[in-house]
Amino acid sequence: MHHTATGNNYTCEQAPSVIRGIYRYHVGSMGWRDIGYNFLVDKCGKIYEGRAGGVAQPVLGAHTLGFNSDTTGVAVIGSYSSKKPSAAAVEGVAQLTAWKLGLHGMNPKGKTYLTSGGGNLYQKGKKVRLNVISGHRDGFNTACPGGKLYSKLGSARTTAAGYQGR
Numbered sequence: 001m002h003h004t005a006t007g008n009n010y011t012c013e014q015a016p017s018v019i020r021g022i023y024r025y026h027v028g029s030m031g032w033r034d035i036g037y038n039f040l041v042d043k044c045g046k047i048y049e050g051r052a053g054g055v056a057q058p059v060l061g062a063h064t065l066g067f068n069s070d071t072t073g074v075a076v077i078g079s080y081s082s083k084k085p086s087a088a089a090v091e092g093v094a095q096l097t098a099w100k101l102g103l104h105g106m107n108p109k110g111k112t113y114l115t116s117g118g119g120n121l122y123q124k125g126k127k128v129r130l131n132v133i134s135g136h137r138d139g140f141n142t143a144c145p146g147g148k149l150y151s152k153l154g155s156a157r158t159t160a161a162g163y164q165g166r
């Protein structure tokens with residue numbers, strides 16, 4: 001789970017233009033082929049496809065160095081270090097993760113092992129036990145997704161598991 005570290009004062013109607021700005025930054029400034037996140041969720045709970053290739057496909061994102069393989073990057077649009085995410089955004093995350101994890105039979109409240117491809121927190125080849133729904137900071141030394149969004153991951157996991165009937 002990520003936040004985009006962009007402003008929080010956008011309207012729901014402005015979210016697509018914010019996403020276009022994120023795209024320009026990722027492609028033009030960072031030199032990536034596409035937006036790094038597989039999905040984005042706005043503060044009204046609307047879910048957007050980020051990285052192109054098909055939402056049900058195993059599209060390799062560029063969202064957590066060392067852990068892009070076998071993962072899906074989801075970012076809530078905004079900054080959540082000091083501001084709480086909206087209930088609608090957390091609900092959107094829960095809906096999205098219930099569906100995406102359900103495609104692979106994964107329990108949103110579960111844990112999994114991933115092998116690091118190398119990054120600033122885990123050396124290449126290190127097997128790491130993570131929550132199935134983890135924050136960016138769990139796999140990379142960063143403040144993302146912001147403390148206020150990070151503290152909502154437990155409720156997103158529980159709600160997502162409920163959608164799966166768990």
